[in-house]
Structures are given as C-alpha cells and as structure tokens.
Amino acid sequence: MLNDWLFIGLFFLIVAIFPGVPILLAGLLAPKRGSPAKTQVYECGMETVGDTWVQFKVQYYIFALTFLVFDVELVFLFPWAVAFDKLPLVGVISGIIFILVLFGELLAAWRKGVLEWV
C-alpha cells in the first residue's frame, strides 16, 4: 500500500521535471532579442488601456460556488458507494436521500436563475 503511494510521490517529482527541463533547455537554445515593443502586452495591436486586473462578473464566482458544494457532497458519496455491499437497506435509502437533497439544491439554483448566463 505504501509502495503505491511511494510511486505516486516519485511520479509527482518526475512529472514536474519532465516538462520543466525542456523549457529550461529551450530557454538556453532560443534567441533572445527582446525589445520594448515585443514585450508589450498583446491587445489586438493597441496600447493596453488601464490595468489588467479589472473586476469580473460575479457569475463566475457563483458557478465556482455551486461546484464547491457539489464537490464536497460527492466526496461524501464515494465511501458510501464503496461500502455498498455491506450497507443495510436504511443505509442505501439515506444515501439516496442525500442525492435527492443534492437534486433539490440543483433545482433551487435553477429556480433562482443562477444557472442562467446573463
């Protein structure tokens, strides 16, 4: 069991090195002829107006929020699914109630017009 995690740990290490090294090497190989015009921020040929970090729509936040809630609830369901064989009927039904609450949540968000892109 721990060996499996050892593999994952080492794989994380390797996987970070693999794309990193070619990027570094290419940085050494590639020409470097920078100029102020070249490093300007791209904006369809115009000079950038104002700061980049302008405010964005709250809509993006709301989708992330809905996702967060679903995500946490789904994590609860994974152990339930693994233990499915050993669960009594009550356990299965309470799991289903849990999913139904999730469904109600989706409907509530739907009715509130959250899922509408405006």
Added chain:
Amino acid sequence: MIPLSWYLLFAAALFCIGLFGVLSRKNAVAILMGIELMLNAVNVNLIAFWRYLTPENIAGQVFAIMVFAVAAAEVAVGLALIISIYRRRDTVVADEIDMLKW
C-alpha cells in the same frame, strides 16, 4: 517510525500560523485563508488521533470529513459576504467594516 508527537506539534504550529494570519491581516479574504489553515491543523490532529490512538474506531475520520463540509460552507458564505460588502462599501478591509459597532 514517526511518533504521534510530531503530528501534534506540526498541527499546533500550523494552527498558530493560521491564528496569526487571522489576527493580523487587514484583508477579509486573507483572514479567511488563515481560518482555512486553522481548520486544516484541526483535521491533521483528528486523523492523527484516529490513526495512533483508536484505529479501530472510525470516529476521527468521520469528524475530519465533517470538517471538510463545514470548511466548504464557511468559505462559500464568507466569501459571498465579502463580495457583497465590497460591492456595497467598496472595501474588504475588516477594520473598516464596522457598521455593527454601535
């Protein structure tokens, strides 16, 4: 092998760093980040106690997963409040949000 004390000290340190963040930061979002660190310290303790003291009793894990749920709810509501306050009052500095003081 790693004794239990290492985990407990690690969690205590993490908790104190989080506490420092909560007490010292101006920005409300940063304060929430500090709270996240504190919650994680709690979770490390819960899992460590489960593993070292009562591996046959699953309670530690159940509590830890509940902490996940609470942390998620707290972040969702907290950040929504901060965003809403920002839209009304144009500030996220916790000291300036003092309408309830009187």
Added chain:
Amino acid sequence: MEFLRDPITFIGNWLEGLLLGWNIAPAAATVIVTLLGAFILGTFSLALVVFTIWMERKLYARIQDRLGPNRVGPWGILQTFPDMVKIFTKEYITPDGADKAVYNLAPILTVSAVILLWAVIPFAPTIVGSEINVGILYIVAVGALGTLGIIMAGWSSNNKYALLGAFRTVSQMVSYEVPMVLALLVPVLLGRTMGVNSLVEAQSVWFIVLSPLAAFLFFLSAQAEIGRAPFDLLEAESELVAGYQTEYSGLKFGMFYVGEFLHAFTVSALMATLFLGGWRGPWAEQWPMLGVAYFFVKTFIVYFFVIVLRITMPRLRIDQMLNFNWKLLTPIALVLLIGTALVEKTLQSFGLDSLGLRTIINLGMNLLIIWGTIEILRRSAHTERQQVTEPRPVAMAPNTPASD
C-alpha cells in the same frame, strides 16, 4: 518464456534482485526501482504525444479532404520531430508586468496534471503504476490541478484576454466536473471499489453494457474537461485571441498544446479502462502483454471518436455550454445514480444478483432514463416550436421579457 509473458514485472523483479545483490538496503532498492518505473511511465506517456499529434493531424486533414502531413517519413509519421526542433528554437517573450514565477510554473503544472493521470491507469493485470485504493478520486483530484495551472497562466500574463479566457475555462472545467464525478460514481457503485485496477477486474461485463448512460456522460464531460471543440470556448480564437495562452510563446506555448493532446488521449484511456474493460480480453490474465494490446486497441478506438467529435462539431456558446451541463447532464447523472443504487440494492436484497440479471436490469434502467430524457426534450422542443409559430406582436410592450 517467463520474460515473454510479462516483461515489465520480470525486469522489475530482476532489477530489484540485482540491486539487493549489491548489498543495497531493501528500502533504497524499492525506491530506485519505483523511481525507474515512474521515469519509464512518464517518458512513455510523453512519447505517446508524438504519435497522437500525427494521428490527429492526419485524420483532421482527411476529413477536410486534405492530405495532411506527408513529407517526413512514411505517411509523414515523423512530421512531429521537425516541429519539435522548430518550437525548441523559438524565442520566449515574457510580457511586461507578468508575474514571472507563476507565469513559468503554469505550463509545467498543466502538463504535469495530465501525465499524473497515467499513474493509476492499468496497462495489464500486472503492469500498473500504482494500485492505490482511491484511484477514481485521484483521477478527479489531479484534474483539479490542471484547472489551477490554467488560472495561474491567465492571471500571471497581465493580459485581459488571458484572464478572461482563464475565467471562462475555469467555470467550464469546474462545471463539467460535476457530471463527470457523478458518472464516475456509477462504476464505483457497480464495482464496489475505487481502485482502478480492481474496477477493471470487476468488469466481467463491461460497464458500458451495464450502464451506457454513465459512459456517455463521462465521454461528453471529459470532452469539456479537455477543452476542445465543441467545448473550446476557452481558446476561442475569434473571441479571445487564444484564451489563457495568449501571452505564451516558444516551448511554453508548446507545452500547453502537448498537455491538450495528451489529455485527449489520456481521457480515451480512462474511458477504455473504466467502461470498456481496460486490459480485459481473451487470455489477457495469462499473457499480460496481450492485455496491453487490448488496452491500446480500445483506447485508440475511443480516441478516434474523440478526434472525429472535435473535427465535426461547431463551437458552443457559453450559455449553451453551461445550460447543457447544469440543465441536462447533471440532472440525468443524478437520476442515473439513484437508479443504479436502487436497482443494485433491490437485486442484492432479493438474492437475484446474478451477472446476467444485473446486466439486463441495469441496461433496461439506463434505456428507460434515456427514453424519458428524450421524451422530455421532445415535449419542451415542441412547446418551444409552438411559441415560435404563434403570431407575435410587431412591437413588444415594455417590460415584456423577450422569449428567446
């Protein structure tokens, strides 16, 4: 003979024996062998990209009635190598005001997150990187790391288009993760395990037969996760320049592409593993190398469909994309999960859980849900059509919501 049956395990055991023979501590020997295995797996998955890029370009060209790459090597199969050399010698242009450290880390993280998925994919009963018992959740979690790479790229570039692209990407990837996780819960429920290899072992009947709807949901939401047509709003050239990768150049830009191509192939591999029985096939258990062959045949079949979908579909609008996810895929996935749980438990408690019966009833339940969905969609389309054909007043009264 033993070598031919299962060369990877054979070499691994041999190497470990050799290292122990040199009086290296057993723990260190395990680490070295594991490191080597991880290295080989990583190299292999990156080398795959060379081939898949060629395959994709060729298919793309053929469907558009072009020849595609045909100069370097037979059928242009070596075309990717000159391309690699070219991109290697391109200049890096870092935009003014970029957050350097984050800017450089983002492409690495994006590629890493994709390669990491290969750690849990079993190639054969014995050839598997890691058999952790939470494989499915690992797959989802690693996908989340990819999202992070994109938001880092968008934020650090100091470019409005990049940031907007990143926001769009994240809201899309994050949204489609919900039906994907729900669809992944169905195999977990059917196999009663979260280990990927144990899930393959549990597929005496492929899960695509037991639950075609889950396979379909996974396939679609995985397409959105990759972020390619029809779900390529994140880099919609005509709207956002190039999305989050606008300010990247040279190999850093190339890495995003490597990540995308590899992700498409990886998702096909996951689909083949979780729903098409992975390495399963006649005599695969006795001859692991045969299992590898089955696995790749299945993967390439799925990959073919992934490419065809990309080439033949137009891009969705962002509201259509989100509606499709939240108002169609997610509710279906929830209903499917409830249905599967009910069917499985009912059959089990009546002692009727023979494989044949499980297959038939699960399949029937899936078809029922599909039929119901189509019926509901047909009805709502019907009402919509009627609304459209009704004579509309020429001028709208104020405050009347437009019925689009």
Added chain:
Amino acid sequence: MDLMQISFFIFAVITLVAAFLVVTAKSLVHSALWLIVALFGVGVLYVFLDAGFFAVAQVLIYIGAIAILIIFAVMLTRKDLRDAGSQHNTIWPFAALAAVFLFVGLFFVLSSWASFTTAKPGLLAGANALSDLGQALVSPNAYLLPFELASILLVAAMIGAIYVSLIKK
C-alpha cells in the same frame, strides 16, 4: 532517522513555510497560491497517516474548489491587485506574540500528556477504512444524522451565498 521520518520532516517544513508565506505575502493572489502549497503539504501528511482517501479529498476539495473560490474572490474584490502598502493591521506584533505564546503553551500542555509519543500501531489485517467510513456515515446508530445534516448545511450555505452575492446594489 529513517526514510519516513526524513520525508515527513521535509513535507512538514514545506507546509509550515508555505503557511507562513500565506499570512505574510503582500499580494493576495500569491497568498492564495501559497495556501495551495500548504494544503497540498497537509494532504501529503494524510498519506503518511494511512488516510489516502483524505489526501485525495484534500486535493479535490481544498485545491480544486476552495482555493479556486478564494482566487476568484480575490479577483472580484480588487480593482488593483498589486496591493499597495502593508497588508497587516496595527496590532500585528501582538498577534505574533499571541501565536507564539499559544504554541509554547500547547507544547507544554502536550508534552506533559502521557500518550504524547505513542508509536504508530499496526492496522488490523483486512480492515478497510474506506468501507468502514462509508458504513459509519449512513448507519442509523452511528453518524447518519450528521451525514444528512451536512448535506442540508451545504445546501443552506449555497443558497445563502448565492442570495447574498446576487443582491443588486
């Protein structure tokens, strides 16, 4: 020091340094990115504790969802993200003092506790923590009520959060 101890030490230090940078970094987005590193480190420690499920759940929930939510919130509440000036309030030395005192206090309290240095007991053969967790969560004489309440809590939180953030000015 065996291999396990060394790797524990490395990850603990990485996590604590990252956590420290979370509370001191000037740019809030950097703070959030360091938070991700710290949370990832905590996830690795779960692996050391044989709680693989929590390790992946940590990455999935904290990094995949909570951190992204925080980054979104940072971007939504700033006109200029390159924060000017100090990010700490005037009482920060006292806060630091309080944190140090708390740590010292905890250290003394903990070290006087008898089972402070318990060694890791072996896991029972054939025990499947994941399956046990699943059973415990939905069994009526264990944690069924908290399980359902958690889902209600999350629904309430979501609806509340949506309501709050959608209010027009």
